[in-house]
Amino acid sequence: MTGSCHELSLKPGAEGSRHGILIDCGLFQGRDEGREASAADLTIDFPIDHIRALVVTHVHIDHVGRIPYLLAAGFEGPIICSEPSAVMLPEILEDALKIGFTRNRDLIERVLGLIRGRVVPVPYGQWYSVVGEGECSLSLRLQQAGHILGSAYVECDARVGDVEERIVFSGDLGAPHSPLLPEPESPERVDRLVIESTYGDRDHEDRETRRDRLRAVLENALADGGTVLIPAFSIGRTQELLYEIEGIIADFAADPGIDWKSLEIVVDSPLAANFTRIYRDLKPFWDTEARELIRSGRHPLSFEQLTVIDSHEDHLNAVEYLAKSRRPCVVLAGSGMCAGGRVVNYLKAMLDDERNDVLFVGYQAAGTPGRDILAYGPRGGWVELDGERYDIRARVHQVGGYSAHAGQRDLLRFVEGIPEAPGEIRVVHGDSGAKLAFRGLLEARVGSRVLIPE
Numbered sequence: 014m015t016g017s018c019h020e021l022s023l024k025p026g027a028e029g030s031r032h033g034i035l036i037d038c039g040l041f042q043g044r045d046e047g048r049e050a051s052a053a054d055l056t057i058d059f060p061i062d063h064i065r066a067l068v069v070t071h072v073h074i075d076h077v078g079r080i081p082y083l084l085a086a087g088f089e090g091p092i093i094c095s096e097p098s099a100v101m102l103p104e105i106l107e108d109a110l111k112i113g114f115t116r117n118r119d120l121i122e123r124v125l126g127l128i129r130g131r132v133v134p135v136p137y138g139q140w141y142s143v144v145g146e147g148e149c150s151l152s153l154r155l156q157q158a159g160h161i162l163g164s165a166y167v168e169c170d171a172r173v174g175d176v177e178e179r180i181v182f183s184g185d186l187g188a189p190h191s192p193l194l195p196e197p198e199s200p201e202r203v204d205r206l207v208i209e210s211t212y213g214d215r216d217h218e219d220r221e222t223r224r225d226r227l228r229a230v231l232e233n234a235l236a237d238g239g240t241v242l243i244p245a246f247s248i249g250r251t252q253e254l255l256y257e258i259e260g261i262i263a264d265f266a267a268d269p270g271i272d273w274k275s276l277e278i279v280v281d282s283p284l285a286a287n288f289t290r291i292y293r294d295l296k297p298f299w300d301t302e303a304r305e306l307i308r309s310g311r312h313p314l315s316f317e318q319l320t321v322i323d324s325h326e327d328h329l330n331a332v333e334y335l336a337k338s339r340r341p342c343v344v345l346a347g348s349g350m351c352a353g354g355r356v357v358n359y360l361k362a363m364l365d366d367e368r369n370d371v372l373f374v375g376y377q378a379a380g381t382p383g384r385d386i387l388a389y390g391p392r393g394g395w396v397e398l399d400g401e402r403y404d405i406r407a408r409v410h411q412v413g414g415y416s417a418h419a420g421q422r423d424l425l426r427f428v429e430g431i432p433e434a435p436g437e438i439r440v441v442h443g444d445s446g447a448k449l450a451f452r453g454l455l456e457a458r459v460g461s462r463v464l465i466p467e
């Protein structure tokens with residue numbers, strides 16, 4: 014299975030030449046799931062001679078991971094994306110190249126140089142012409158998708174002869190009220206809509222509820238000097254959590270009885286360190302609420318109690334120190350399903366102490382240690398990590414909603430907000446249950462023709 018990759022092509026009459034663009038060129042699953050890509054996942058197995066541009070909706074690996082392979086296959090066009098994505102794209106691909114492609118520094122630099130040379134940042138809300146010759150024209154416009162910083166949905170105006178059509182690709186859409194990012198606004202006009210449905214069959218907890226639950230778990234740590242371990246790393250989710258934790262500390266710092274200022278926050282991941290810095294540098298793209306906090310003197314992603322760990326040596330020291338110390342602390346480390354990454358060392362050192370808490374914020378797939386901890390932890394069971402059993406005495410919790418993805422209600426609101434129902438809607442991305450549920454809902458509510466492409 015491959016990541017997200019869609020083609021929009023213009024087919025003029027027999028004598029005209031065909032033009033197309035690609036929307037995203039992703040790789041299924043990043044290293045957060047602890048799975049290496051196979052050669053078959055990487056191959057560009059479709060013709061690209063007529064592809065005039067690649068449009069990137071956002072920089073998650075399942076949307077951009079195959080870009081190096083697209084270039085290797087001979088793609089020569091521009092890579093069009095939003096301004097924040099233009100900053101983040103080379104960074105995320107550098108990491109992906111190191112893990113899946115080569116350790117050869119020179120080769121990585123050459124590929125990155127090529128990518129930097131091709132990137133064309135286009136401001137949100139501005140039309141950009143990709144094809145404009147003879148019978149055909151194609152221009153596009155990016156709009157805020159509210160999913161991660163820089164994320165966009167893509168409006169395309171395509172014309173062949175006298176036939177004009179507006180096609181919109183949603184990319185991944187964010188939930189309204191997600192921390193840091195402005196919420197997506199529905200497009201003003203759509204003839205054909207291609208929309209994701211990752212959470213097409215369910216809704217998230219609302220922001221207040223999940224914030225209260227997060228606060229309750231943090232209070233546990235403060236009460237008994239334990240560590241709250243959050244197995245999470247992804248661009249977007251890590252920064253949302255930091256933003257939320259800083260907000261809780263600031264809002265409750267004045268309460269008597271709990272010393273919120275003594276809570277330490279540790280982000281243990283080289284990539285998270287880098288992206289948290291980039292998120293900070295890109296403040297102009299935060300939402301109004303976040304920018305007002307900055308104006309009032311707050312620093313949501315660089316507050317005093319936050320420590321970011323980069324090197325492996327510092328990581329090992331932190332594990333040792335926190336397992337022994339009696340200081341309340343929150344640690345964010347990947348991978349999200351505990352199948353690998355730095356979180357495993359923390360789990361080994363901390364699971365058997367009842368002062369500690371493990372807080373899951375993302376989906377735990379069957380067969381992963383994360384799923385086992387969630388299932389057996391509350392019953393006093395154990396989990397196997399690197400071939401050894403570890404008893405679970407730490408408390409185990411789960412809070413949904415820090416997913417950076419729109420829930421069913423949010424997706425529906427995005428579609429229903431389009432003044433006139435699109436003639437056709439294609440439901441993509443998400444497991445088949447989610448797609449079917451969302452198609453059913455659209456058919457009942459919107460009145461468009463709804464397809465689930467193969």
Ligand SMILES: [Zn+2]
Nearest residue numbers: 071073160185
């Ligand atoms: Zn995404």
